[in-house]
Amino acid sequence: MDVSEPGGRTGCNNEAELLALGRALELALAAGAQHLVVKGDSDFAVRHLRGEAHTAVPRLVGLIDGTLALLARFTSVRLEWVPRHRNPDADRLSRAAIGLPDKPPLRPVSRRRRR
Numbered sequence: 001m002d003v004s005e006p007g008g009r010t011g012c013n014n015e016a017e018l019l020a021l022g023r024a025l026e027l028a029l030a031a032g033a034q035h036l037v038v039k040g041d042s043d044f045a046v047r048h049l050r051g052e053a054h055t056a057v058p059r060l061v062g063l064i065d066g067t068l069a070l071l072a073r074f075t076s077v078r079l080e081w082v083p084r085h086r087n088p089d090a091d092r093l094s095r096a097a098i099g100l101p102d103k104p105p106l107r108p109v110s111r112r113r114r115r
Contacts, residue, residue, distance in 0.1 A: 011059065017042035018063040025070040034075040041084040041091075049079055 021040065028036060040046055047053040048064050049071065055061060071077050084091060092102055 014042065014044045014060060015063060017045045018060070018067055021045060022063070022067050022070060025067065025074075029070070029073060036074055036077045037080065038077060039080045039082050039087075041082050041087045043081055046079050046081040 017040070021038070021042075024038075025036075044053075045067075048055065048060075049067060055064070082090075095102065
């Protein structure tokens with residue numbers, strides 16, 4: 001899989017998610033990993049890599065195929081989708097990667113009933 005450094009590249013968030021996953025898989029292979037549990041908040045990536053969805057977008061098809069080839073090199077892989085709001089660390093890291101500050105913490109919402 002061709003994983004390039006950021007800068008000057010255009011694409012969509014789905015492409016970015018697949019590129020990041022591909023790089024993570026390459027690092028896992030280089031470290032000698034054989035069994036993986038991959039948790040991600042990209043519903044697109046998880047569904048497409050599980051074979052539950054399909055796309056006709058050529059750039060994405062190529063990335064999906066490349067990622068599947070990397071996944072096939074492991075003895076076992078489990079792909080799990082985690083909703084973004086339950087994955088604040090990933091959200092913080094992705095914002096930092098593109099130069100955005102952390103999101104301010106959410107203020108608790110009062111659940112008192114109005115009369």
